[in-house]
Structure formats: structure tokens, C-alpha cells
Amino acid sequence: MKRFGVFILLLAFLAGCTNFNRGVEEFSGTNEDNDNISNVSNRLDREDTQEWTMDSQNPNFLPLDRRDNVSDQSDINKARQVIEETGTYRAGQVWINGDDMWVTAYKKGMMTESEKVDASSKLRKQLLKALPRYHIEVKVQEDRT
Structure with missing residues (x-):
């Protein structure tokens, strides 16, 4: 069976x-x-x-083709232009990652820590007027060159 x-x-x-x-x-x-x-x-x-x-x-996978790479580069150039138009700062590195933008600017001469904070907040306000869609972090450093 x-x-x-x-x-x-x-x-x-x-x-x-x-x-x-x-x-x-x-x-x-x-x-x-x-x-x-x-x-x-x-x-x-x-x-x-x-x-x-x-x-x-996969919605969690970052896109590799970066279709908006051209607009990122134009936004970086706009940030550099805003920094250079102030006349007191020289543009350093500008990084974009999604909605965040990190900007480094250089100023001639020695500065105290409070002067650096004030300069970065003023420059951040100017950058936010030009590029309102980003969360911008500005770092002002002394230009020793």
C-alpha cells in the first residue's frame, strides 16, 4: 500500500x-x-x-544617472557668484547633497570666533535669498594666502 x-x-x-x-x-x-x-x-x-x-x-536606492546634475552645477555656480559679489569673501568649496548645501567662504585677515559666526550668518542670509530651496550651512574661515 x-x-x-x-x-x-x-x-x-x-x-x-x-x-x-x-x-x-x-x-x-x-x-x-x-x-x-x-x-x-x-x-x-x-x-x-x-x-x-x-x-x-527600489525607492531607497540612490539614482546613479543624476538627471539633475546640470541644475546642481548651476546652483553651485550661483552660490559662488553670490559669495564673490559681496567683495569681502572668496568662495571655497560648495557641496550639494539633496536639499542640503555646504558652503565654505574665506575672508582676508584675522577674525575672532564671534566675527566668524556673524559673517557666516550674514552670508547665509544672502545665499538663502538667492537659493531658497536649500538648507544652507556656511563656514567662514580666515584666508591666509
């Missing part, structure tokens, strides 16, 4: 795994039969497929 049960399970498994080529004939033909009845096609046209990238599949 035990062998008969194993034989039945094996037979059911093999019957389920066979492909009688019914699916290929049914679904790979034309979209309409002779009676003008539409049927389902499992073939995909090139126009219907979508190119999937890793960042579109």
Missing part, C-alpha cells in the same frame, strides 16, 4: 510537469482567429516593455 501511494504521487507529479504544447499554440498565434475573435498573446512588443533601472525598482 505504501508503494502504491508513492507511485500515485510520482504519477501526479509527472503529469503536472508535462507540457502538451497546448499553451504555445493557444497564446503565440495572431491576435485574431478566423472568426475575428481576439485572443490573448503572451508575446511582448518592444514598445510595450519598460526599461527598469535599479533606482526605479
Whole structure:
């Protein structure tokens, strides 16, 4: 009886795994039969497929193509322009990461810590007027060159 049960399970498994080529004939033909009845096609046209990238599949994955890289560079140039237009500061490094912008500016001469804080807050206000969409952190340092 035990062998008969194993034989039945094996037979059911093999019957389920066979492909009688019914699916290929049914679904790979034309979209309409002779009676003008539409049927389902499992073939995909090139126009219907979508190119999937890793960042579109996973929302937590950072995009690698950086489509807005041009606007980032123009925002960096605008920040540098605002710093240079003040006449008292020289633009240093400007970094953008998402909505955050880090700016380093240099000023000639020696400054106390309170003067650095005041200068960075004034420069930050000017940068926020020019680039309001960023959270801007400004660091003013002494220019010793």
C-alpha cells in the first residue's frame, strides 16, 4: 500500500510537469482567429516593455544617472557668484547633497570666533535669498594666502 501511494504521487507529479504544447499554440498565434475573435498573446512588443533601472525598482536606492546634475552645477555656480559679489569673501568649496548645501567662504585677515559666526550668518542670509530651496550651512574661515 505504501508503494502504491508513492507511485500515485510520482504519477501526479509527472503529469503536472508535462507540457502538451497546448499553451504555445493557444497564446503565440495572431491576435485574431478566423472568426475575428481576439485572443490573448503572451508575446511582448518592444514598445510595450519598460526599461527598469535599479533606482526605479527600489525607492531607497540612490539614482546613479543624476538627471539633475546640470541644475546642481548651476546652483553651485550661483552660490559662488553670490559669495564673490559681496567683495569681502572668496568662495571655497560648495557641496550639494539633496536639499542640503555646504558652503565654505574665506575672508582676508584675522577674525575672532564671534566675527566668524556673524559673517557666516550674514552670508547665509544672502545665499538663502538667492537659493531658497536649500538648507544652507556656511563656514567662514580666515584666508591666509
